[in-house]
Amino acid sequence: MDSPEVEVLVIGAGPVGLATALQLGRLGVTTRVVERRGSTSTHPKAHVVNARTMELFRDWGVSERVRAAALPVERAVGIGWMTRMAGLELGRIMADEQPGEPAGGSADSSEPSLSCPQDDLEPILLAAVRELGIRVDFGVEAIGVEQDETGVDVTVRRRPGTAEPAPEPTLRQARGEAARESVETLRARYVVAADGARSPVREHLGIRAAALAPAGHLINVYFHADLTEFARERPYLVWWILNGDTQGAFITLDGIGRWTYNFAFDPEREHRDTYTPERCAEIVRRAVGVPDLKVDVRSTLPWTLEIAIAERFRAGRVFLAGDAAHRFPPTGGFGMNTGVQDAHNLAWKLATVLRGHAGDGLLDTYEAERMEVAEFNAAQSMRNAERMAATGAMFTDAAALSAIEEPEGQPDGDALRARLAAGIPAQREHFFFRGQVFGYTYSSAGVVADGTLARRSTITDYVANARPGALAPHTWFRTPDGTRLASVDLVRGGFLLLAGPLGQDWLAAARQAESCLGVEIAAYRVGPGAELADEGGGWQELYGVGPTGCVLVRPDGHVAFRSAHADPGTRADLVSVLSRVLAKSPRPSRG
Incomplete structure (x- = not known):
């Protein structure tokens, strides 16, 4: 052709x-x-x-x-650990216990x-x-x-x-x-x-x-069962199950009747095909703790815990x-x-x-x-898996858990439950990870560094900043007609330039760059009397620019370039900067 x-x-x-x-x-x-x-x-x-x-x-x-x-977000605000779904609760982690992580979202994003x-x-x-x-x-x-x-x-x-x-x-x-x-x-x-x-x-x-060598082999069972009785008062997304019969995790899909149950198996000892729907239904019953529970197994999916x-x-x-x-x-x-x-x-x-x-x-x-x-x-992800294994929540010898359901006052049962409960707080990074979601920064030819030091996020805590390569931090703006827009709403398939209230020359530079390079650049000033109002009042500090500065955001929402305080040279260099990002020589300006 x-x-x-x-x-x-x-x-x-x-x-x-x-x-x-x-x-x-x-x-x-x-x-x-x-x-x-x-x-x-x-x-x-x-x-x-x-x-x-x-x-x-x-x-x-x-x-x-x-x-x-x-x-519904109100049905996914916690993670629970228990002997069986109908059994004893060992501990839990709730979203509303995490600073800055309310149920349904956070201040770091327009979306939950x-x-x-x-x-x-x-x-x-x-x-x-x-x-x-x-x-x-x-x-x-x-x-x-x-x-x-x-x-x-x-x-x-x-x-x-x-x-x-x-x-x-x-x-x-x-x-x-x-x-x-x-x-x-x-x-x-x-x-x-x-x-x-x-x-x-x-x-x-x-x-x-x-x-790498597989860290484990698991079966994911997708089934329908009415578990409302147990889930009604426990708005958990994941239920970790620990007992001598089975160890695994329930995940609720609709908060009512659609569920999955993941559990480990040893392919050296048994073939995955031996996990028939009937056998899997019985395992689910044991994990729930209701021997006569009606379980409709829809499908099973073997998978391997590995990195590649x-x-x-x-x-x-x-x-x-x-x-x-x-x-x-x-x-x-x-x-x-x-x-x-x-x-x-x-x-x-x-x-x-x-x-x-x-x-x-x-x-x-x-x-x-x-x-x-x-x-x-x-x-x-592998560190999360290893921490779960360390608490006994994954790949644990069933014999070691035989005492977990003993009545209170029995030394072996009390000690085992206390040990497992003590390890639960360390699992927070597994489930609450705002820093991991938003805190990564690119370093490549598609980013023009500004010489500032990176502000590092942790897994759980996000340090918002507009250093080149970082995601442009979430903030709210208002247009002159009162429309409320998130920063992510301004990135619509092209580049975005945000300048301080005295950065009108950057808007002219953006028009010149469009002419020379052919790409679209939506350009706005932010501040009093400008194209966008800063709803929270902290945009300049958050983005690290002064009244004459600007940031250039790529179509994927990452900052390509930042000038904290403009001078005639940096404004004239916007075409050069964007040429570097695009790996493309500019064409002569029509102006």
């Missing part, structure tokens, strides 16, 4: 692939998605949607739909963290993608990838019995023949492989993603995202969130390069920025 069929082909229609396609489509990039599964997920799998991901969903117009499908199961989330993203006219084909597997200087040829195979999507029937179907396995080649300028932990595309490209990071996230015109690039334990819920945020980092860069407004070097910053985040999140 002389020209690509689409600009970007996304391989994989999980949350990361759909998020990639959704953002690309909103940026006007012609996109197609293929997925080897026959449908979206039917097993809940991931469920944590952290506040940063919700900010992205807000930008993409799906946050209200996700919020409607999510567990939510729990929305993957089987509910994927259809929402799929519908939004299709509303943009993007074609999504299920039952289509990528079996070969070849690239040249202008594009990528992807050989795909449609599974037997999988019909072609209407309204684009194949010639074979037009002739009335039954759908059967077919092979074709799709061509795109770029490919995003979001095809899962065992990514065939990654394997085809020869990119290694060697996993791909050695590269880019191979020419092919990019890895989500589990194809990194996988790590679910302890903390960062897997899906990290992947969706990969998509956010990559999509605007692809769109900008495809429109000729940036050089290829901008695409190199995807790996430079996202690999460091993935490595940190992976390490922290």
Whole structure:
């Protein structure tokens, strides 16, 4: 083919692939998605949607739909540890006990963290993608990838019995023949492989993603049961169960009848197929503590607790995202969130390069920025798992827990319960992690440093700042007509320049940069009599700029450049600064 069929082909229609396609489509990039599964997920799998991901969903117009499908925030304000759901409570951690972490959100974001199961989330993203006219084909597997200087040829195979999507029937179907396995080649300028932990595309490209020795093997049981009696007075998202029969964790999906139960098993001693629905239902009954409980097991999913990071996230015109690039334990819920945020980092860069407004070097910053985040999140997720194991909440010898249900006053039982309870406060980083969500800072060619020292966040505590590379801190503004806008609402697919009330020259510099580089820059002054009013009154201090200073924010919400106090030289240098960020030489100004 002389020209690509689409600009970007996304391989994989999980949350990361759909998020990639959704953002690309909103940026006007012609996109197609293929997925080897026959449908979206039917097993809940991931469920944590952290506040940063919700900010992205807000930008993409799906946050209200996700919020409607999510567990009500008032049903997810704590984590409990107990012998059985109907048994003795050993301890708990509640959101309202964490300073600055009220139930449903915090002062650091316009959006709350939510729990929305993957089987509910994927259809929402799929519908939004299709509303943009993007074609999504299920039952289509990528079996070969070849690239040249202008594009990528992807050989795909449609599974037997999988019909072609209407309204684009194949010639074979037009002739009335039954759908059967077919092979074709799709061509795109770029490919995003979001095809899962065992990514065939990654394997085809020869990119290694060697996993560390597994820390454990688990079974995730998705079931329906009425547990209202036990959950009514306990608004816990996660229930850790510890007794001599079973050790694991319940996760409530709707606060009523949809649940999962995760527990460890030893593949050296028994095959995962021995965990039939009947056996899993009995394990659930034991974990609840009700022998005659009605349990409807819908599906089971074996999984491995492990870390693996791909050695590269880019191979020419092919990019890895989500589990194809990194996988790590679910302890903390960062897997899906990290992947969706990969998509956010990559999509605007692809769109900008495809429109000729940036050089290829901008695409190199995807790996430079996202690999460091993935490595940190992976390490922290494993630390969370290790701390849980240290309290006996995971992979504990059942014999060691035989005394946990002894009546009070029995020395062995009292001592064991006291030891486990003492370890619970140390698990806070596992569940409350504002610093990890918002506190990461990029350092790459896509950021122009200003020489200031980093202000480090901890896992739990976020230190908001606008140092280049950091996320532009959340704050609220008002327009002259009284409209209330969050800082994230101002970043709408292009660059954003925020200047102090005396920074009118920055607005002129932004117009010049637009003319020279072709990118869109929304530019506003903040302060009395300016385009935006500072609702809280602390914007200049929060962003570290004076009345004549400015910050330039990238389309992904990270600060690209900051000038605390302007002078004629720095204002004139905005074109040069943005050229460095975009890896692109400016064209002559029309002015």
